[in-house]
Amino acid sequence: MVLRNEDGSLVFAAYKYIFNCNDALESDIHALMQGMALAIQHSDKPMVIQPDSSCALATILDDTLSRLAYGHLDAEIKALLVDREFVPLKISRDQNRVAH
Template structure:
């Protein structure tokens, strides 16, 4: 069961039980849907972050991938939420299909799907996220294990470490090409 965009539980019908020692790979969205994987990366030492996101279609083909350097960032949670807002904003431009949004931060997912007033330090960011989600049409917010979000994680790290902000249409940067091939094997 995964939380939907309205905070209700929805069945993830294609989910299989995996042995704990087996790495779970990214899975394709159902026909007629896209899947947006998002991750944030944070450095406590210099209070910077990175955002990584990749949107793929039902065949696993990349619609876009992106990384962003977050020059100032207060926490790992803020990096996750900023990455989510950035990813949804870009995805709205490149696809009108229903979208599954996957994050590996359960706290961020909970904040996004929770109804009512958010009184956290990230309330404004969460409100902007909810507004952006309302503009993309049909969608599902889902928490996934980190291994199913490996490519978004690598893009977030690329943004933070290399101080890089970029978008690749129908492709990915060379630095994560091998990981993308491994990711789509599963």
């Protein structure tokens, strides 16, 4: 997770090891949720979320994952969306080299 100011300067970067992860989608959703939670703690400004996973981005935009195995993560992300304005923006994996 990388948090930047509106001018692009780094506020902080963090990572977390996920001990039990079934697949890449689950890790992407976890990263999205943890990043949003950290951003809420460290800034009061609207957030632009830039995941490189279309499926993870779908958790923000609609209810496609609410009935799947990751529905509990989807519910936590929806709860975070109530507290702050988040602007979702899909980026390519090349643009997200810092996370891989």
